[in-house]
Every structure is written in structure tokens, then in C-alpha cells.
Amino acid sequence: MTNSKRAVVTLPTDTQIQITRIFDAPRHLVFQAWTTPELIKRWWAGDRGEVTSADVDLQVGGRWRYVMTANGGFEVAFNGEYREVVPNERIVSTEIFEPVPDVEAVVTNTFTEENGRTTLTILVRHPSRESRDGHINSGMEEGMNEAMDHLERVAASLA
Amino acid sequence: MARAATTTDAFNAVAEPRRRQILDVLSGGERPVNDLIALLGLAQPLVSKHLRVLREVGLVDVRDQGRQRMYSVNGGPLEPIHEWVKNDEQSWSRRFDRLDVVLDELKEMERGDDE
Numbered sequence: 001m002t003n004s005k006r007a008v009v010t011l012p013t014d015t016q017i018q019i020t021r022i023f024d025a026p027r028h029l030v031f032q033a034w035t036t037p038e039l040i041k042r043w044w045a046g047d048r049g050e051v052t053s054a055d056v057d058l059q060v061g062g063r064w065r066y067v068m069t070a071n072g073g074f075e076v077a078f079n080g081e082y083r084e085v086v087p088n089e090r091i092v093s094t095e096i097f098e099p100v101p102d103v104e105a106v107v108t109n110t111f112t113e114e115n116g117r118t119t120l121t122i123l124v125r126h127p128s129r130e131s132r133d134g135h136i137n138s139g140m141e142e143g144m145n146e147a148m149d150h151l152e153r154v155a156a157s158l159a
Numbered sequence: 160m161a162r163a164a165t166t167t168d169a170f171n172a173v174a175e176p177r178r179r180q181i182l183d184v185l186s187g188g189e190r191p192v193n194d195l196i197a198l199l200g201l202a203q204p205l206v207s208k209h210l211r212v213l214r215e216v217g218l219v220d221v222r223d224q225g226r227q228r229m230y231s232v233n234g235g236p237l238e239p240i241h242e243w244v245k246n247d248e249q250s251w252s253r254r255f256d257r258l259d260v261v262l263d264e265l266k267e268m269e270r271g272d273d274e
Binding site: 005006007008009014019021023024025029030032033034039042043044045046047048 | 176248250251252253254255257258259260261262263265266269
């Protein structure tokens with residue numbers, strides 16, 4: 001159970017990041033928690049800080065903006081525009097890390113439900129590898145380098 | 160933003176897709192350079208250049224066997240990268256763990272509504 005809930009991060013191509021996670025809840029609730037400002041504030045920052053503001057205008061052409069006060073005390077903000085909204089199933093939006101405003105990623109969130117459990121797949125697409133790496137190196141995608149699914153395989157084969 | 164030299168560390172060395180391919184091939188076992196040229200379909204000078212970078216950061220070892228130079232992978236420098244990716248998974252996991260708590264409450268509320 002604990003293991004199946006692990007977030008799995010892969011780099012499908014040189015310009016993409018994909019995160020997959022299973023939740024023990026039906027997808028309409030996962031969708032609700034994903035898109036309701038008061039709920040977003042409770043989980044989105046993880047252990048890295050506190051979400052102080054979450055604006056969500058959940059419609060095609062509508063915008064979103066999250067502001068987080070990081071544990072170091074500094075404030076960081078992300079914003080974007082919704083391009084596709086299928087309630088309980090799919091959200092496609094742009095994402096900009098405000099300190100790097102010229103790097104716009106396109107994020108596709110897909111919610112699928114099976115036996116009352118929901119698989120969430122987040123695919124982050126950047127216009128180029130350089131912009132993905134810049135985004136990653138900003139520290140906000142944390143730690144993933146331009147490397148990795150290949151190297152994970154190589155490292156695993158050496159273990 | 161200037162990119163660091165490819166020979167700075169393993170992270171930069173593996174940013175180049177061809178070098179990752181070389182590591183993929185070598186992870187299957189030690190190979191002479193001619194095998195790499197044939198398998199990757201690249202010109203010899205290019206393969207040699209990539210091998211030199213990989214050797215400089217310690218990702219590839221070389222030894223002489225008769226008249227051939229045999230190349231192999233040394234996984235050591237990959238460990239920090241492996242750790243980095245694992246940390247990212249852990250960080251997403253912590254975020255999702257909090258979402259789990261929210262979802263439990265939502266489920267509870269929904270059950271309450273049904274009663």
C-alpha cells in the first residue's frame with residue numbers, strides 16, 4: 001500500500017517531466033482537492049513552505065496563481081492559464097515560475113479512476129530541453145537534473 | 160546563462176544524449192571502441208571525444224587488452240544523480256501525503272452527507 005502510493009518521477013523525453021501517483025479516493029474528490037483554493041493551500045507546498053494565496057479561475061482561458069512562502073522566508077509564485085478543463089478527468093494549463101517568466105511549461109493533469117482509487121498523471125512539457133533544465137535548476141521542480149531515466153537504468157544495472 | 164563545461168562533473172557529462180547512449184551500451188558490459196562506433200553509428204572521432212569526456216568525469220574506465228582498448232562503466236559518479244532524482248520523488252511524495260489527508264477528510268464529509 002505504502003509502496004504503491006509512491007510518487008514516480010520520470011523524464012519521458014528531453015523536454016518532459018512526468019509524475020504519477022495513486023490516491024485512495026475517487027477521482028471527483030482528487031479533482032476537488034486539486035482545484036479548490038482552500039484545499040490547495042493545505043497540500044501544495046508539501047514540506048517546503050506555506051501557500052499564502054491560491055487563485056483558481058477554472059475555465060478555458062481562466063488563470064491560476066499560487067503564492068508560497070518558502071521555509072527560507074522568501075516568497076515564490078507560479079501562475080498560468082487553463083487551456084482545457086474536463087471536470088474530474090483532465091486539466092491542461094500553462095505554468096510559469098514567476099522569477100523566470102519567459103519559460104512557459106504546459107502541464108497536463110489526467111485523473112483516472114479504478115475501483116475507487118485514482119491514478120493522477122502529471123505531464124510537464126517544456127518548449128525545449130534548455131527551458132526544462134532552467135525550470136528544474138530554478139530549484140522549484142527540485143532536484144531533477146537533465147539526466148535521468150536513462151541513468152536510473154544504468155545505475156540500477158550496476159547495483 | 161552560461162552552461163558549465165561538460166567535464167565539470169557527471170551531471171554535465173550526461174546532459175548530452177549521445178553520451179547517455181554510450182553509457183547505456185557499456186552498462187551491458189565492457190566494449191572496445193569499434194563496437195561503440197558500430198552500435199551507435201557515429202564517426203570514430205565523435206565517439207572518442209565523448210569517451211574522453213566520460214573518462215574525465217570518471218564515468219568510464221579504460222584498460223588495454225592486447226591491441227584493443229576496452230571501455231566500461233563506472234557507476235560511482237552516478238550516485239549523486241540517482242540520489243537527486245530520488246529526492247525529487249520524495250518531495251512530490253510529501254506533497255501528495257498532505258493531499259491524502261485532505262482526501263480522507265473529503266471522503267469522511269461525503270459519507271456524512273449520505274447519512
